[in-house]
Amino acid sequence: MTPTQPELQVTCHNCGFNSVCFPRGLSKEEIIQLEDVVQRRKILHKGEFLFRNGDPFRGLIAIKSGMAKLVFHNEQGEEHIVQILLPGEILGFGAISKQKHHCSALALDTLSYCELPAEQLHRICFRIPTLLDEILRHASDAIGTQRTQTLYIKKPAEQRLAAFLVDLSHRYAYRGFSGDHFSIGFTRQELGNYLDLALATVSRTLKQFEKKGWLEVKGKWIRILDKEVLEKIVAGEKTG
Secondary structure, three states: OOOOOOOOEOOOOOOOOOOOOOOOOOOHHHHHHHHHHOEEOOOEOOOOEEEOOOOEOOEEEEEEEOOEEEEEEOOOOOEEEEEEEOOOOEEOHHHOOOOEOOOEEEEOOOEEEEEEEHHHHHHHHHHOHHHHHHHHHHHHHHHHHHHHHHHHOOOOHHHHHHHHHHHHHHHHHHOOOOOOEEEOOOOHHHHHHHHOOOHHHHHHHHHHHHHOOOEEEEOOEEEEOOHHHHHHHHOOOOOO
C-alpha cells in the first residue's frame, strides 16, 4: 500500500491562521491585519521541541505542516502522551493562565508552524473581536479531544483503538485531507502510550482489525476500509 494522500501542508492563506485555524469568519482586511502580527518559524525535525515543560508562554502556535505530540513526564521520568496535533491545529492554551508550559511539545516528523506572539494577543483581539471567538473555539476543540480520550481510556482495547482512528479520521477530513487514508503519526509504542495499552496489545488489535478487512496498515499509514464498523465499535454495538 503506497500512501497517496498529498503532503500534510497548508499554506498561510488557507490555514496557519486562516480558515481552519483562527480566522474563520474574519474579513479579508482582518486576515491581513492578523498576518502582520503572525510570526513564521523555522522548520523543526522529528524529536525537536516546540516548547518544553517550564518554558515561558511565548504565544499560541498553529501547526502549518507535519504533526506534533503533547507530552508530560511523571516523577520517574516516564513519558505520557497527552495529545496528537495535526496541521491547522493550535497548541499553547495550557500556558496562558500561569504564563508557562506544564507539558512539552515535540515534532513527530518534519514540522513547520506559525506563532501568534503572547505580547500581541490582547491588542490583536481588541482590534479583531471575532478572533477571540476563534481562539475560544480552538481551546474548546482541544478540551473535547482530551475528553474523548479520557472517556475511552478504560474501555476494551478494540474500542480505544477504534475511537482513536475514527476521531483522527474526522479531524483529517475537517482539514481537507483524506479521512480514510492517513498517517497516525505515532509508532506502535507511542500509540500504546497514548491509549494506555501494551505494545503487544496494540499490534494484536491492529492485526485483528486488518484480518477482518476493516483496515489496511503499512507502518504509520492507515487505510480505513469499513468506517461504519469502527463507529459501531466506538458506540459499543455488536459488529456481527
